[in-house]
Amino acid sequence: MTTETLQAPAPRTPLQEFWHYFKGNKGAVTGLVFILIVCFMALFADIVAPHSPSDQARDALLLPPAWMDGGNWAYFLGTDDVGRDILSRIIHGARLSLSVGLVAVTASLMMGILMGLVAGYCKGVVDTIIMRIVDIMLAMPSLLLAIAIVAILGPSIVNAALAISIVSLPHYVRLTRAATMAEMSRDYVTSSRVIGASPLRLMFVCILPNCVAPLIVQATLGFSTAILDMAALGFLGLGAQPPTPEWGSMLADALQFVQRAWWVVTFPGLMILLTVLAFNLMGDGLRDALDPKLKQ
Amino acid sequence: MFQFIFRRLSLVIPTFIGITLLTFTLIRLIPGDPIEVMAGERGVSAERHAELSAQLGFDQPLYVQYFNYVSGVLQGDLGNSLVTKEPVLSEFLTLFPATIELAFCAAMFAIFIGLPAGIIAAVKRGTLFDHSVMTFSLTGYSMPIFWWALLLMLIFSVNLGWTPVSGRIDVVYWIDDVTGFMLIDSILSGEEGALSSAISHLILPSIVLGTIPMAVIARMTRSSMLEVLSEDYIRTARAKGIAPWRVIIIHALRNALIPVITVIGLQVGILLSGAILTETVFAWPGIGKWLIESIGRRDYPVVQGGILIVASIIIVVNLLVDVAYGIVNPRIRHSR
Numbered sequence: 001m002t003t004e005t006l007q008a009p010a011p012r013t014p015l016q017e018f019w020h021y022f023k024g025n026k027g028a029v030t031g032l033v034f035i036l037i038v039c040f041m042a043l044f045a046d047i048v049a050p051h052s053p054s055d056q057a058r059d060a061l062l063l064p065p066a067w068m069d070g071g072n073w074a075y076f077l078g079t080d081d082v083g084r085d086i087l088s089r090i091i092h093g094a095r096l097s098l099s100v101g102l103v104a105v106t107a108s109l110m111m112g113i114l115m116g117l118v119a120g121y122c123k124g125v126v127d128t129i130i131m132r133i134v135d136i137m138l139a140m141p142s143l144l145l146a147i148a149i150v151a152i153l154g155p156s157i158v159n160a161a162l163a164i165s166i167v168s169l170p171h172y173v174r175l176t177r178a179a180t181m182a183e184m185s186r187d188y189v190t191s192s193r194v195i196g197a198s199p200l201r202l203m204f205v206c207i208l209p210n211c212v213a214p215l216i217v218q219a220t221l222g223f224s225t226a227i228l229d230m231a232a233l234g235f236l237g238l239g240a241q242p243p244t245p246e247w248g249s250m251l252a253d254a255l256q257f258v259q260r261a262w263w264v265v266t267f268p269g270l271m272i273l274l275t276v277l278a279f280n281l282m283g284d285g286l287r288d289a290l291d292p293k294l295k296q
Numbered sequence: 297m298f299q300f301i302f303r304r305l306s307l308v309i310p311t312f313i314g315i316t317l318l319t320f321t322l323i324r325l326i327p328g329d330p331i332e333v334m335a336g337e338r339g340v341s342a343e344r345h346a347e348l349s350a351q352l353g354f355d356q357p358l359y360v361q362y363f364n365y366v367s368g369v370l371q372g373d374l375g376n377s378l379v380t381k382e383p384v385l386s387e388f389l390t391l392f393p394a395t396i397e398l399a400f401c402a403a404m405f406a407i408f409i410g411l412p413a414g415i416i417a418a419v420k421r422g423t424l425f426d427h428s429v430m431t432f433s434l435t436g437y438s439m440p441i442f443w444w445a446l447l448l449m450l451i452f453s454v455n456l457g458w459t460p461v462s463g464r465i466d467v468v469y470w471i472d473d474v475t476g477f478m479l480i481d482s483i484l485s486g487e488e489g490a491l492s493s494a495i496s497h498l499i500l501p502s503i504v505l506g507t508i509p510m511a512v513i514a515r516m517t518r519s520s521m522l523e524v525l526s527e528d529y530i531r532t533a534r535a536k537g538i539a540p541w542r543v544i545i546i547h548a549l550r551n552a553l554i555p556v557i558t559v560i561g562l563q564v565g566i567l568l569s570g571a572i573l574t575e576t577v578f579a580w581p582g583i584g585k586w587l588i589e590s591i592g593r594r595d596y597p598v599v600q601g602g603i604l605i606v607a608s609i610i611i612v613v614n615l616l617v618d619v620a621y622g623i624v625n626p627r628i629r630h631s632r
Contacts, residue, residue: 132310132314133314136314136315136318139311139565139614140318140603140610141565141566141569141572143570144606147591148319148591148599148603152325224438228440232440235573236572248440248442251442251446255446255577258446258449258454259454265443265447265450266447269443269444269446272443273439273443277434
């Protein structure tokens with residue numbers, strides 16, 4: 001007689017579990033795929049782009065997209081007023097937007113985590129001071145604050161990234177502080193403290209890993225805000241300076257051609273919209289997959 | 297209740313001081329000298345520079361300048377613009393109605409579209425309508441509004457010729473500035489066609505500025521309604537045989553609206569900063585455009601004063617929202 005052994009399915013690792021929930025959200029997966037494509041474009045811009053973003057084809061000014069009358073398949077999305085290929089500029093612009101997003105999100109995430117942990121851990125006066133600063137920053141419209149910061153430091157990509165990271169700081173501080181305060185009352189923190197863990201160990205080794213989920217979601221959404229704000233600053237002439245191929249400043253250049261050449265205006269903006277939308281979709285999906293309350 | 301309001305008020309004072317400090321320092325740190333900027337390319341002699349500097353108070357120590365600034369602010373004196381020599385407050389007050397008018401119409405657009413869309417999406421959860429509302433609102437939320445402005449301008453102004461491209465009213469009308477609100481002034485002027493011209497100038501900027509708030513309101517209304525609709529008392533109301541629309545409008549909506557009202561209050565900041573971009577694209581003579589131009593001209597008092605007033609408005613609105621929330625929801629009032 002043979003005995004049949006029944007094996008319980010191996011429990012999912014947290015990553016597998018996350019993926020199980022995440023892949024159920026079609027929007028989030030679409031967003032992820034789009035972001036991966038944009039990342040690929042950005043990384044291999046030199047190979048993917050048909051032209052150099054600064055090459056001026058003097059015989060092809062304001063050429064319409066390829067499928068229209070007078071279009072040329074060499075310039076798929078048409079050319080701008082000095083004959084630069086719009087598709088190539090958008091591809092190279094992806095590099096800039098994504099790296100600015102990455103720098104801004106990383107910087108504000110690090111500063112925000114530090115301030116939030118300290119505020120939540122120390123409480124009292126330190127907490128009050130940090131939260132008052134956060135309140136002041138929240139009272140200013142973020143774009144206005146970013147504009148003021150860029151005006152001080154001078155218009156450039158680096159300063160715009162810095163301004164965006166400062167402006168988005170309050171959200172990370174608040175999130176980290178709230179999560180820290182919730183974790184502080186848990187037994188495992190108390191027991192670590194009793195064993196004699198130092199405040200730094202408590203903050204970064206015990207508490208921080210348990211606050212990561214909301215921060216991941218916020219960081220993803222922060223990418224979309226960073227890309228939007230960067231484009232807005234570029235549009236106002238306070239971000240990337242010409243002839244840098246940046247989506248927002250491409251639109252600012254195109255302002256005078258609205259009446260004659262719709263493609264100069266349409267495509268860079270569409271790219272901003274789609275990229276921001278992709279990050280928002282993915283952020284929503286991440287939130288659903290990481291929030292245990294929503295898991296049924 | 298008074299204790300609650302007092303506690304919220306006491307939090308506002310340090311925030312306000314912080315903002316005066318922030319606007320003051322930010323603007324002082326900007327590279328470039330306002331006197332040289334005013335003089336333009338010709339430049340000024342050293343004596344004239346010192347004279348102007350003394351006249352404008354730039355030679356005093358920073359803390360004296362700050363003290364003078366704050367004591368002026370408390371008396372309603374925000375200084376004079378370096379460029380036009382007009383008091384900042386009066387410049388602000390002349391331009392503010394234009395921004396209010398735009399922001400108000402944008403808010404109306406956002407509420408009248410966003411609220412019903414959110415309610416219907418929640419009631420018809422999982423249907424095509426629900427999915428479309430969610431897709432549209434996420435798209436609206438992700439919209440770069442300066443591009444949205446250009447796109448609408450391209451379609452409706454350039455291609456279809458339905459709406460004008462920029463400004464507040466057609467140049468053929470000369471409207472006396474009575475209230476500063478073009479809609480009201482154009483009626484008061486009695487000129488034929490003035491009102492419709494003013495309205496047609498308002499449509500596109502309002503849609504552009506209202507898009508993000510509309511998306512936020514629709515999403516918030518939907519999720520808040522979904523939460524309320526799953527409550528027991530709603531099931532009870534339905535079981536009693538109350539008409540479905542009555543359950544939704546009278547029983548569910550009232551409770552669902554509480555968080556939505558908070559979100560609507562919080563849109564003031566979004567409207568005011570969105571106004572910077574919208575006004576720039578549509579050449580709308582409001583405070584957003586004024587502030588951007590002042591930063592370019594290094595007009596310290598205008599930037600200081602403008603940012604200060606805008607931030608104060610947002611603080612006050614947030615305070616009112618908080619207090620209103622405390623009145624509506626006693627749980628908030630008694631916490632902490």
